Amino acid sequence: MPIPDTLPVPYPPDADYSRQSFEVPGTRKPGQTGHYRNSAFPFLTLSSPDTFVNLVEFFDSGKRRVPGNAPLLGRRPLLSANPLTYASHYEWISWETADIRRQYIGSGLHHLFASGVVGGGPMRSLGIYSGNCPEWQLVDLAAQAYEFVSVPLYDTLGKDTVEYILNHTESTLIAVAPQHVTTILKLSSKLPLIKAIVVMSELPQESRKIYEAWGAQVGIKIYDLSQVEEIGKANLKKPVYPPSDAIASICYTSGTTGNPKGVVMTHGMMANAVHAQAFGHNNDDIPVSICFLPLAHCYGRVAELTVLARGGSLGYWTGDPLRLLEDIQILKPNIFPAVPRILNRIYQAGMSAAQLPGIKGALFRRALDVKLQRLATTGQTTHPLWDRLVFKKIAAVLGGNVKMIPSGSAPMSAAAINFLKVATGAEIVEGYGSTENVATASKVWWSDKDSAGRVGAPQANTEFKLVDVPSMSYFATDKPYPRGEICVRGDHCFKEYYKDPENTKSTVDADGWQHSGDVGEVDECGRFRIIDRVKNIMKLAQGEYVALERVESLYSACPIVAQLYVHGDSLQSYLVGLVFPDPIQLAALAGRVWGVDVAPTDAATLDKAAADPKVRDEVLKALDKQARSAGLNGFETLKRIHLSNDLCTIDNNCLTPTLKMKRKEVYGKFKAELDSLYALGEPTKSRPTKL
Template sequence: MASATYSFMHGFVLQEDRTALAFLPLGHIYERIMELCSVATGKRIGYACGDPLRFLEDVQLLKPHWIALVPRVLNRLYQAITAAGNAPGLKGALFRRAVAVKLHNLRTNGRMTHALWDRLVFKKVSAVLGGRLAVLGSGSALLSANTVEFFKIALLADLREGYGMTENAGICTMSWPDDPSSGGTVGGLMPSVEVKLVDVPELGYRASDKPFPRGELYMRGAPRFVGYYKDPAKTKETIDEEGWLHTGDVATIDDHGRFKIIDRVKNIMKLAQGEYVALEHIENVYMVSPLVAQLFIHGDGLKSYLVGVVVPDPVQAAALVNRVTGEHVSAEDIEALEWWLQNQRVVDAALAELEKEENVQKLKGFEKIKRLHLTLNGFTVENNCLTPTLKIRRKDAYEKFKQQIDALYALPEPSSPKL
């Protein structure tokens, strides 16, 4: 962890007066390393109250310069800010114009600032996050390129994405400072890390692929862990004889030397017609949707399609119910909202809403969810469906929703998936 902390410190310009907001659980390796960086450089750390719903209250009180977040939180923040674009009249028009101009500049000449629009529009957006934010970090899953670009022009702060895992102390790659085209990538290699790409023939990825190599990302170096506690079999499975850590993630390298995580080797299962699907990768694709707060995708080897359990964002779910049924249901009326989420018209509309996402449309037919169960009864650490780092425990999540999943598979088979 000391090596990981030292490596991270090479990725930032360290200023004298800096305050970090600690929002993620301390069991999350990303948060742990970020706090060690603050301690090592003599910076301040302010701790959030622990209630995710009070995030904006915490950040406005502390006014931090640095926050480490995960895409699940950033996607909610993105939805809240972009809602201003739907405002009627002059206010909404100004916001849409400001976004359009700055996105054009970002994509054509790499400029992320604008004298007029930053003063008129985006200074107010920055104030929502305290007004002093300089760097916003993202890790543990992927952000869509569109979301990354929006944050780069809207927050008046640098968004830095990285890639790592508990087994390498959160250290492997990180995006470069003020990189205007980093959206969709996790940046370049960090100090003390060595990587290679290894063929995954069952998924069609090879290190010899043209124009860019693709394969499972192997990593080794000082931040790599020694092994799993009292579990030599799992350690041997994860670290080979040459010291390479098998990450389970499939990556490619772009023409700038930046890495992109494009698939997942772990949690791969085979459908009835022989297609391989990477469940965690597909979940990350669907999680970009504003409707989705939590998601669990399940596949049955005797079936040809996937089903999903979606815990929707209550505000988005209420809006969906109101639009589909004409009923007025409040996001705060959980009992009524839960009842309406079982309505087949609402379920069908939710599935159609998920299909609108650009990255979902890029999935192969057999990778898409064909049946859906909606519920506000979410996955938590307390019901043993989430790990302390907020990742899905797949076996426990299946057991929790076994009855509903079996019922989805008992329905007539949907139309044949297209390849």
């Protein structure tokens, strides 16, 4: 089968940055804009010339570009479990070895289904329940090449959600990390269809005997990955190239309420999305990427497939957030796919340097001012003097080689994006998408000097339109910029939630438009900006509508904030909030208030600080400053706050696996504190208004 040779695709030399998307003539209708498409590239569909139509072609594309011994999948070897110690280098699985192993794994799985050990459901589904590791990618590559339907499960999912997803997809086989074998065996009475577990690493002999005996009692066979590979080696089959409409995966959204929804992703959908992601890259270096974004989330998955399609290397982190920067500094990637939660930490640490007294602080502020001015006027992110004197250390934190930082899943402030551009010298490519469109909808253009705060133009495969939201006074006819709910369409957009016609009908219409729930506007250059949220809005007592998640995201650029929860009551005229402070920032602030040194590791003193009204007032002042900087309206600002060092986590059920707040659970946990803020009565002190 011919392999497209079209990766990456740079912007054309005459790309018009003042017209990044255009309205297709004749597509306007009452109550909506016309259909916007990317102006730099022809519209990419599954029928376009030289396009990818299934996922297997991406592996072939990458393999053809590099020698067989080139590195593909890497990890830091574990040297000791106690104390936990990793090597200061990466060990690699080559492209040639990965190719052989995916065929052995795929052939082994095929034999298990063909011989009746597993199977019997409506499709050949395969659960993958593990954190990021080379074996995760090998199992998925095998699933792609032998037409299995992968069902990824977040490593951090609770047993109820695991049970729901496996039963919902009628899965009979699941590949797991070693620590999840007992989870599945304990759930066996609630998972009547599971017939086999494949452990994605070699089991110690004693553990194997215990698991096999336990599995025999509950009717579940236990294999490790090497056994599956041996079965496949003895029953080898050639990879297949599935048709574009074959289901490749069912990816479950980590909803903040109710059961997760399973997005049915075909080979064509995913291939079209990954191909589109390769458009608009003005750097053709062989990519090396750090892999820590969860592979159960399609953003992380698409990011890895994009690197793989170009013959790149995927270096997996150790799984320990405290070692992430160490992993990066050892790997020295040139691509760092990230999320605002991580990037805001780097921004906040950098801005703390700007507050230093004396010559160090003055030098940093001067360097930052010069580089921000250079960015604004020329779009350049580097400077021969200031990079060497000041910013080299920040770049070194990310290994020193990063050229591109894709960011998605949540908005970032313009100030944070511009700081990261000049501090790292990397191209910050902010994008927009969702599980329903395989994390591919829009992204900012390379070297667009004033793109910060926007999500850019539609990607090469995506159409946008804005639809009126009368209840929120957003209209396609608004001046100077059209506004409305963002709807997207393309060959990468989903057609259905699995076994869920009701939610499908409420999300995708008869013409194939996916209704995002996000309110956007399009500027004079054809770039889109997210300005509000149709869902998760509430009305205050005086009639003002507030998009709580938007307010939270704008406040999150404040250095004191590690996490923030904004709460409103329709019987009240103002907002209150929970602030979970960054311990380093809280220690410094409390030290200034009390006139003593406070250690950020002193938990008892930090709890004392959180309860101190003087400290709380200083935190609120910092939030007020951020509110003014972000341009929040007066009714959108926090009037009272409660400080807590009890962070929201996946373990306490206050965060989803993608680290989004579970609003109902957070409110339930802190109901007494939030209610007490309203019990104090109407605030009399004025708060900041929009500039």
